[in-house]
Amino acid sequence: MHNGRGAGTYCGVGVSSRHMLLNSVSAIFLATAMTFAALPQDAQAQDYRFNTVQVDGNQRIETSTIISRMGIERGKTISAGALNDAYQRLLDSGVFETVELIPRGNTLVVKVVEHPTINRINFEGNRRVKDETLEGAIGSQSRRVFTPEQAERDAATIAEIYSTQGRVAATVVPRIIRRSDNRVDLVFEISEGDTIEIERVSFVGNRVFSDRRLRRILETKQAGFLRTFIRSDTFIADRIEFDKQVLRDFYLSRGHVDFRVNSANVEFTRERDAFFLVMDVTEGQQFSFGKITTVSEIPGVEAPAYQDVLKIKPGVVYSPSLVENSIARMERLGLKNGVDFLRVEPRITRNDRDLTLDIEFALVKGPRIFVERIDIEGNTTTLDQVIRRQFRTVEGDPFNPREIRESAERIRALGFFGDANVETREGSTPAQVIVDVDVEEKPTGSLSFGGSYSVSDGFGVAIGLTEDNWLGRGQRLGLTLSTAQDAEQYVLSFTEPQLLGRDLRFDIDLGVANTNSSFASYDTERAFFAPGITFRLGELSTLQLRYRWEASEMVQRTATTVSGAVIASEIAQGKKSSSALGLTYTYDSRIGGLNPNAGVLFEVGVDAAGLGGDNEYFKTSAKAIAQTRVWHEEITLRASLDVGAFTWQGSGFSRAIDRFVIGPNTFRGFEPAGVGPRDQSNGVDDAIGGNYYAVARFEAEFPLGLPEELGLRGGLFYDVGNVWDVSDVNTAGGTIVGADGSFRHVIGFSLLWTTAFGPLRFNFSKALKKETFDKEQSFDLTIQARF
Known part of the structure; x- marks a missing residue:
């Protein structure tokens, strides 16, 4: 903010951005009236002929320029109307405050007062928006002519900037300070006002989806008790228009082809300190795909081959995106087959009786148009x-x-x-x-500070420095420093999204990690180097090939710490390295599949160590998740299965940090390493992990019927799992329990709280079946926060 007030005095009268320099406009009207009063009373009935034009009062504008602008020729007879037009042209030029035309016989005297030039522009009262942002938005500039009309427009522009931030009550008052040499300082006095919140968002006409469900998809949110931190609950007119399109896309993707937003009414509350937003919608009936056919109107192009690439089937709920994806598949096939200018026209036949849409994909020849060039502008860094x-x-x-x-x-x-x-x-x-x-x-670098807490890792902080467009090459470079009470990690990561100009993603991680084990008598130290390449196999599937080198060591916590026989033998192995190749196949239809409310994730990976290093093993893991939304998308049902197998191939014995040790994130209801084989020798109770594990989880998430602004949802879950097998483990001298294990069963209730700081999850659980040596945990809280 700048003061801008000097020795000058105010010559303009400040008004709000909605009244815009009314005094200046009044002055112009007054000058106009005085000018016409100066003309003879019978001016409209007279003709004039001027041999001389005399201009007085001009300082910057040349006399010849003013005469030329008037358009009056010397010695030529003109009417009073033409004289008035000349006056109006001078006034409309925008460089004169006042203009006066005075006929004196054969001489026309033109008296003008030029607009001043702007010495400098200042902004006062702006806290939320920087001066640089406002300067770039207005049209007035230093060393240019000042006009009240432009100042008016600039004040409206500034007010609009604040309106887009939800401050619709902001007012802007343009004022001028007279300086010497016909100069002025232009000052915009800004009263930012408070943000106006959306008190309530409601819908009229919706039958299939509840207000609660529709509110979740909107960008505009109604005010909650964390309104101090949430800015999406402020009223922004452009956001309302965006939300209308979001609603249309939502309903169209679910087969409601006749959906429309009839109106979106915004009204002040009675206290006039907030808004009510009411959207009137017409949902219409839900349509599904009927007959799916393909016809070819291009000689030599056979329709059946293109029909075979289609994924949509009759009975699937209609979605424009599925039609668009089908067209893309056909056009790619045409390109592969060398068919240039192939166009696919979807011809839709509506069947209101059975609520289906028959789609006929017509293969036609498009116009012979080529891409001459691609021009790119605006990228200074990229x-x-x-x-x-x-x-x-x-x-x-x-x-x-x-x-x-x-x-x-x-x-x-x-x-x-x-x-x-x-x-x-x-x-x-x-x-x-x-x-x-x-x-x-826009800026692509970010510096983030975070905090986290979990029962397993304790409190921790995280500092992340990320550049998503490093050196303008589209590469991602990140540095993460995270520490918790029982875990520390420092990682440098790099990603090239399109290696060698192809659809290959290259990742590399380099870091160190130290863990203070809360479930055993040892700590761990790791250093790793892990490059990998990921490429797409299909629309929903990817394959990752990776390499990982790791040096790890199990360290006795203190000199007086007592360990069981198994852990003691593994600590004695000292630092060991592993060099492993691995691959992971992933198929995920939860976002890009045919059904927007259901999908599956399947992931299987295997790592083989032994290409150098000390360790030799095969480690395989697989994950499967299926989820769907039911009851008008209010309830989410999810089932998942995690399994893993570890096979030691080298000489000697494996270590606990090589085998599977699972925690609450995988199997709820137990402490970290709370299930599985344990060594109870030497009076300790060390978790030693197992070569195999399997966990199945079933859960449902649902609304609790509480006000939505609380951000609370409920969940029920049932988990069953086991960790077992200690073959290739040095059990000499140990007292091993749970080697064969048994499947434990857990039920529980979750409270999910979406806050401005991040998602919080409270798990309350009870083990229905467990072993006597298991470490049960009936409550678990996880917090992830970024600020």
């Missing part, structure tokens, strides 16, 4: 190649509008740009187009 590789089309390729739209979405999804527009225009010939890409970059 390299052109980062943007260009989001296009599957290059210069000289056939033009495909759908592919250009998808490329635009990929550019926006990078997260490097605040705004990204992709448009096409005609090229050098009608058969060519130019693709214009206009981007507006």
